Amino acid sequence: xxxxxxxxxxxxxxxxxxxxxxxxxxxxxxxPVTLLAFVLFAGIVVIALFGPWIxxxxxxxxxxxxxxxxxxxxxxxxxxxxGRDVFSRVIVATRLDLTISVAAVALSFVVGSILGSxxxxxxxxxxxxxxxxxxMVMAFPLFVLAMGIVAALGNTVxxxxxxxxIINVPFYARLVRAEVNIRRDAGFVRAARLSGASDTAVLSLxxxxxxxxxxxxxxxxxxxxxILNAAGLSFIGLGVRPPTPEWGIMVAEGANFIVSGEWWLxxxxxxxxxxAVFTFNLLGDGLRDIxxxxxxx
Amino acid sequence: MPGRLRTATLRVAQAVPVVIGVVVIxxxxxxxxxxxxxxxxxxxxxxxASIAEIRSALGLDRTxxxxxxxxxxxxxxxxxxxxxxTGQPVAEDLARRLPASLELTGLALLLACGIAIPLGxxxxxxxxxxxDHACRVMVTAGVSLPTFFTGIVLVYVFYYLxxxxxxxxxxxxxxFIEPEQVTGFxxxxxxxxxxxETWMASAAQLVxxxxxxxxxxxxxxxxxxxxxxxxxxxxxxxxxxxxxxxxPKTVIYTYAFRNALLPVVTTLGMVFSFVLGAxxxxxxVFAWPGIGSYAVEALVVSDxxxxxxxxxxxxxxxxxxxLAIDLLYTVIDPRVGFDGV
Numbered sequence: 001x002x003x004x005x006x007x008x009x010x011x012x013x014x015x016x017x018x019x020x021x022x023x024x025x026x027x028x029x030x031x032p033v034t035l036l037a038f039v040l041f042a043g044i045v046v047i048a049l050f051g052p053w054i055x056x057x058x059x060x061x062x063x064x065x066x067x068x069x070x071x072x073x074x075x076x077x078x079x080x081x082x083g084r085d086v087f088s089r090v091i092v093a094t095r096l097d098l099t100i101s102v103a104a105v106a107l108s109f110v111v112g113s114i115l116g117s118x119x120x121x122x123x124x125x126x127x128x129x130x131x132x133x134x135x136m137v138m139a140f141p142l143f144v145l146a147m148g149i150v151a152a153l154g155n156t157v158x159x160x161x162x163x164x165x166i167i168n169v170p171f172y173a174r175l176v177r178a179e180v181n182i183r184r185d186a187g188f189v190r191a192a193r194l195s196g197a198s199d200t201a202v203l204s205l206x207x208x209x210x211x212x213x214x215x216x217x218x219x220x221x222x223x224x225x226x227i228l229n230a231a232g233l234s235f236i237g238l239g240v241r242p243p244t245p246e247w248g249i250m251v252a253e254g255a256n257f258i259v260s261g262e263w264w265l266x267x268x269x270x271x272x273x274x275x276a277v278f279t280f281n282l283l284g285d286g287l288r289d290i291x292x293x294x295x296x297x
Numbered sequence: 298m299p300g301r302l303r304t305a306t307l308r309v310a311q312a313v314p315v316v317i318g319v320v321v322i323x324x325x326x327x328x329x330x331x332x333x334x335x336x337x338x339x340x341x342x343x344x345x346a347s348i349a350e351i352r353s354a355l356g357l358d359r360t361x362x363x364x365x366x367x368x369x370x371x372x373x374x375x376x377x378x379x380x381x382x383t384g385q386p387v388a389e390d391l392a393r394r395l396p397a398s399l400e401l402t403g404l405a406l407l408l409a410c411g412i413a414i415p416l417g418x419x420x421x422x423x424x425x426x427x428x429d430h431a432c433r434v435m436v437t438a439g440v441s442l443p444t445f446f447t448g449i450v451l452v453y454v455f456y457y458l459x460x461x462x463x464x465x466x467x468x469x470x471x472x473f474i475e476p477e478q479v480t481g482f483x484x485x486x487x488x489x490x491x492x493x494e495t496w497m498a499s500a501a502q503l504v505x506x507x508x509x510x511x512x513x514x515x516x517x518x519x520x521x522x523x524x525x526x527x528x529x530x531x532x533x534x535x536x537x538x539x540x541x542x543x544x545p546k547t548v549i550y551t552y553a554f555r556n557a558l559l560p561v562v563t564t565l566g567m568v569f570s571f572v573l574g575a576x577x578x579x580x581x582v583f584a585w586p587g588i589g590s591y592a593v594e595a596l597v598v599s600d601x602x603x604x605x606x607x608x609x610x611x612x613x614x615x616x617x618x619x620l621a622i623d624l625l626y627t628v629i630d631p632r633v634g635f636d637g638v
Binding site: 132135136137139140141142143144145147148149150151152155224228231232235236237238248251252254255258259260261263266267270273274277278281282285 | 314315318319321322323326327437438440441442443444445446449450452453456457464465569570571572573574575577578581582592593596597599601604605607608611612615616
């Protein structure tokens, strides 16, 4: 924004893009783990999008003659107690697990951003009230609160999303509130106000975009946690119902066979879950390096 | 000392609004039941008259503030309602099962702190060493581990493959009789009774679930310890201490470590939140008869009073733990005051 007016706007943008790309490629090259995280992430997204076409078998099709077969070339991850192909079920489950967590995180992102912006910008009783409510939410162990919310609202997949969103809102609201609050009287904000911009415009176009980089890091770290949370809820029998392929519920079903040695039922969905969470955590750390090199650990 | 006592009292007083908040939220949760609770509690065969009767018995025909006062009054008398599945008062059920959960969670926390804090200190004092790398791997892997999955893997390896762990079913093998109840903690009760065999048996049952829970808890504590130690070691007063010729051990443990403890103790609050949640999953995996598995069983049969009671008890436990942490603060760091005292 502070570039000399003489530079044509387009050239200016290209130059900014260039240095940014340069910075990103520098970070990626110096930290191959982040590159790995991006590759894994792309893989997970592809599997989520095209899962039903990649899966070699119908994930719901049972075959009593081939029940509980150990992993083989035909069934890479073996078959479960009904003879369903575990590999296909793990692949197809990716979309549901990712959808639940992305929807939940998106919801808490939007709600948290709005609440945090308003509280940080206007302050006063709004700020105080929001803080009290967030304190009340944070006074619960979060997973336990999610259980209570699902129990109260009803045992459905949508309510898993709402519950996961509610327990994540405080993190976004606090982050945005802090970012907005330190800028509410900054020079560029006063300039925007003087030039006649409304409060909404100042808040959404001038102040809020500054909170986006730390928010992106939070989103990425949060996605892993949201997947864990949703899988944990379905592991204890909430939300997703048994025949549906979903990682948490597959681990729960497979747990009954682990004591008799049929490990592949629970291990493969569990490993997929771990890999997904691991990817999002790595991605979050990598994004933090790109956004704010000072906080690198 | 009166100054410190005053700080502590103030901190205890600050917990009161939080407890009220917890009660308000759990009230909202009980009233957010899908449909009409009166119809639900009356059962499918009820007619309008009996529904109306139950509605007034439950106090549902009054205004919300009145309902809240009744709810809060019941809580003060320790009444959490009746469990539909066990037929017992929820408060009694929870009280009977609470020691099992506390024994498991407490041991897991001790284990996690016992490993994570020394590891974090080692990683910070010797950057680039084996301990540093081990710490980094564990921190990244630890936060990605779904607790219920770790538990199942441990059962497979140590029960099925190696055969060294007892079957993952509850607190004590069927061959043993529960030790006489004094505290409800089997390890302590068995020790009081002087029954070595029972002690060993219950310890054997406890190892796997406690390790599962500890593995999950290690990561945030180790990460924070490492970071806090690095920050403390980089501070000016450490340089001064070193320059004055103090022994490296004194510098690290007396000067740096004590200062690094503060942020570590702060993260413990967040760690408790995770542990109490993960506790539910671990109890399900190991058929541990604590309040977590009680809530899971209640959830499956839609036993709402039991679930809400569980959520409330967990929240109160969490508030109490955080309070204890903050009071611990005043012991570690005499400078800490609340509200500028």
